[in-house]
Amino acid sequence: MKPRKSPPAGSAALQSGLVIASHGRHCVVETADGQRVICHPRGKKSQAVAGDRVLWQASQDEGCIERIEPRRNLLYRQDEMRTKSFAANIDQALILLAAEPAFSEHQLARALIACQAAGITPLIALNKADLAAAFSHAWLRLAPYRRMGCTVLPLAAAPAAAPGAAAMHALTPQALAAAHLAGRVTLVLGPSGAGKSTLINALIPHARAATGEISQALGSGRHTTTATTWYWLDAARTSALIDSPGFQEFGLRHIAPAQLAGLMPDFAPHLGACRFYNCTHLHEPGCGVRAAVHDEGADDGSASQAISPSRYRIYADLSAELDQQAWQARGKA
């Protein structure tokens, strides 16, 4: 963003603020004393996202963002058409999945790869622990993720679910917040129907009303949460959740094909074992990655460094996708 060279005479001084919602090019900035102001970016290019610290200037009843402070991190997705940011300066990403509807492991893998690339710690919560059979099945599907060191938490977001979920040692939203969200800024991601609204409403009274107001102010959809929104979890404003749509279309175009294996923690220990230094792990002889692909079942306790067949398939699919995109990009250049 190009800062204004000299502010117009009589203009207000720059104030610092936190972006707590963004939609399109508009955003809502919260001041240090908790006031909220709709702001627009000054320049054409740089766009503020939820979690950004900005310097802004009042102009009538709205504001203008003059500068975005350097970001500690930025989680985004990129497809052929555009880049979309989820949030900046976050401490962790909570990926909320559920026993039902069944989650897509491809989507999960994409989200984890994007987190890894952005240096953001992921946390997986599996909701609807009261649906015992579906939950057990989904829990097994997450075994490779537990083995690779991901934290996977059982959750019962709906109050009615608590009794049935006790057998699974599921967390309530409050227990989840106390143990994993306190003192942190957490981006919540998840497919539709996993229970994101249920979780947020359990932790933040009036969240829905607040979202409605923000969405209306920003001109985004009134029925759906199309704006990324920040919620404080405590009055002292030390813990926050950021609710963001877009988990469904997690484009990874910003990742180079050769980077991919290094962003998958279950692949990493095997990368040195390939015969060729530039092995793609797809067809080369003497590939350490392919030699490590085994079905280890659900034995969480094992120190196995096996790569599950489903994870290898995801790698092969994503490789092909990113490779094709890289070729297309070269063709256009």
Ligand SMILES: Nc1nc2c(ncn2[C@@H]2O[C@H](COP(=O)(O)OP(=O)(O)OP(=O)(O)O)[C@@H](O)[C@H]2O)c(=O)[nH]1
């Ligand atoms: N059985 C059970 N159902 C739950 C639980 N948590 C949420 N649900 C239900 O799952 C459905 C989807 O929950 P939502 O909170 O609306 O899901 P969402 O992720 O916000 O979905 P979108 O609004 O489509 O983005 C609702 O019918 C909830 O009541 C749970 O712990 N157990």
Ligand SMILES: [Zn+2]
């Ligand atoms: Zn290899």
